Amino acid sequence: MTAAAGGPGQRGDAGEYVLGVDSGGSGLRVALGTAGSDVPLATAACAGPVRTGPAGIDAAHLLEQLLPTVRELLARHGGGSRIAAAAIGAAGMATLGDQLRAELPVALADALGVRRLALAADAVTAYAGAVGQRPGAVVAGGTGLIALGTDLTQWRRADGWGHLLGDSGGGAWIGRAGLDAAMRAHDGRRGGSPALLARLEAVFGPAPELPGLLYPRTDRPAVLASFAPEVAACAAHDPVAEGILRDAAGHIAEAAAAVCPKAGADDEECEVALTGGLFRMGDPLLVPLREELARQLPQARAVPGSGDPLIGSLRIAQALATGGLLLPHHPGLLSIPLSGPDQRRDGGVTEQGS
Amino acid sequence: MTAAAGGPGQRGDAGEYVLGVDSGGSGLRVALGTAGSDVPLATAACAGPVRTGPAGIDAAHLLEQLLPTVRELLARHGGGSRIAAAAIGAAGMATLGDQLRAELPVALADALGVRRLALAADAVTAYAGAVGQRPGAVVAGGTGLIALGTDLTQWRRADGWGHLLGDSGGGAWIGRAGLDAAMRAHDGRRGGSPALLARLEAVFGPAPELPGLLYPRTDRPAVLASFAPEVAACAAHDPVAEGILRDAAGHIAEAAAAVCPKAGADDEECEVALTGGLFRMGDPLLVPLREELARQLPQARAVPGSGDPLIGSLRIAQALATGGLLLPHHPGLLSIPLSGPDQRRDGGVTEQGS
Structure with missing residues (x-):
């Protein structure tokens, strides 16, 4: 983890947005929120599930559905503002997420100005949605x-x-x-x-x-x-x-x-x-x-409560935006390929396994 | 069952042959014997397993392997004699045997002079090989x-x-x-x-x-x-x-x-x-x-003993040749489409379910 995301001192601008994404067998869902509130400003569902090919989850297919949806949500909520942090949760991230880990950091930074990015297995977003950032367990x-x-x-x-x-x-x-x-x-x-x-x-x-x-x-x-x-x-x-x-x-x-x-x-x-x-x-x-x-x-x-993985993604993005992510990093379960504004995009991919 | 196969009085000519066939996942095997002896005269293995297509077990593929093998066995054992009875045991006979039931009776009568024919599921030939014609059970x-x-x-x-x-x-x-x-x-x-x-x-x-x-x-x-x-x-x-x-x-x-x-x-x-x-x-x-x-x-x-389904097929053919088949008929498990020399080939297909 770089210094930019490590301490609680560096907080996201309250006017900036955070983005949570949940990609699963039944479809691709998006939640736009702010770093300061637990309630999403807006949620949207994309056309259909992201394809999985021989190389794993298809990054291009995810982006071609995700980007217009996010741009439309941003436009409806004042447009032009930056995405301080995004978290993408996907079923199969651990074993089928290589293409996402390789392509999403640059693509999301370029297209949406995303400065902090987390890629999470769906079990992790379910955890974050149900338990939050406390110790515990989730059964999905x-x-x-x-x-x-x-x-x-x-x-x-x-x-x-x-x-x-x-x-x-x-x-x-x-x-x-x-x-x-x-x-x-x-x-x-x-x-x-x-x-x-x-x-x-x-x-x-x-x-x-x-x-x-x-x-x-x-x-x-x-x-x-x-x-x-x-x-x-x-x-x-x-x-x-x-x-x-x-x-x-x-x-x-x-x-x-x-x-x-x-x-x-x-x-x-x-x-x-x-x-x-x-x-x-x-x-x-x-x-x-x-x-x-x-x-x-x-x-x-x-x-109690069902623990929606979309809300879990949004919570991880919020924690990332405010430098307060407590859930442990892991190569397959929760990786942070973009961790702050100081990071050099071409060489700054950080990965911390446990 | 027609009268020709029904009573113990009509026995096959001791000079005639009986044929047992076992078609399974590992190949197609043939045993030539006589009605009077429990020991095969000769056995042979064909080139490979019979194909299963959308219409079930491929009758033409079975015949193109079986017929030359049987003719060669007959030639080695005095040639020209008739096959009094044959039994074909096949894995999947119950559910995938429609083509065999439709085509084998005429084809085997024409090509080998087979007058009595049994088509059996592999579990039935395993039963006949292990238990014989007595009441009992087999676990395959x-x-x-x-x-x-x-x-x-x-x-x-x-x-x-x-x-x-x-x-x-x-x-x-x-x-x-x-x-x-x-x-x-x-x-x-x-x-x-x-x-x-x-x-x-x-x-x-x-x-x-x-x-x-x-x-x-x-x-x-x-x-x-x-x-x-x-x-x-x-x-x-x-x-x-x-x-x-x-x-x-x-x-x-x-x-x-x-x-x-x-x-x-x-x-x-x-x-x-x-x-x-x-x-x-x-x-x-x-x-x-x-x-x-x-x-x-x-x-x-x-x-004791393993109950070879090929020997079971041969035993069923022997019982059929001598009119002494005691194992019950059943549409999928043990059918007798040719049951004797008096049967008219074009309309005499008999089938007795239980």
């Missing part, structure tokens, strides 16, 4: 499942390895377990659930034809996850479905426990935020999850 | 896992639903569970195995890079199954790996129990054969499997 659950925690010195990550290697307790995991139990009932094997078999047949048709429907698809994890709400709907009256959600809750708590900063004192709390569509499944998952968190992570305090 | 385990049983009135099938919907206890299932435990150790999650993590890193490299190696592959189940022997190798000293194989053994026994014919009397035995590469894993799987079979299926008697 949707089709997949990943947990991220920090003591503000380093990040710890657990799971997020995809539907064949983990994502234990996520939507695809729950749906797959439900379909397995349905096929067991079809076969007369132990562990089968006639209730889940009935739901399988209602949703997909005859059970023996499901393999022919599922395996040719390229979005198999999403197909599996589409069955998770059926498992939740059966849980009240079906012990097999209830057991699947209890197992899922156990796995989710395991991921949270692995990343939660270890308490300095026994009575010190750890904030744990649950974000993402998985947790909209409601009580059938949340009741056993609260029990599992209490068992595995008694120092945890569940954080 | 490799990358996947399927169980098939019969009381000689109807077939029962369990699992075989692929790596996302079942195949519980098969090679991909064991490998996936082992990799999950390895990633847990990497993350510091509960249920992790440092021993399996060490094997993962020895085989695939750094753990965080495994998703990038696995998910782009089209043969993901085979990649998962390739890790199963590592789980077996760790089982003696690693309780997590041992637990995975114990769970796999439980699932395999569940599949066997679902298809085993119910005993007429309490003391009646049920033959259960275990076939396929999975069981070459040896004691780390077989010891807990024997325990699970004893618990879940106390009337089971494990059949």
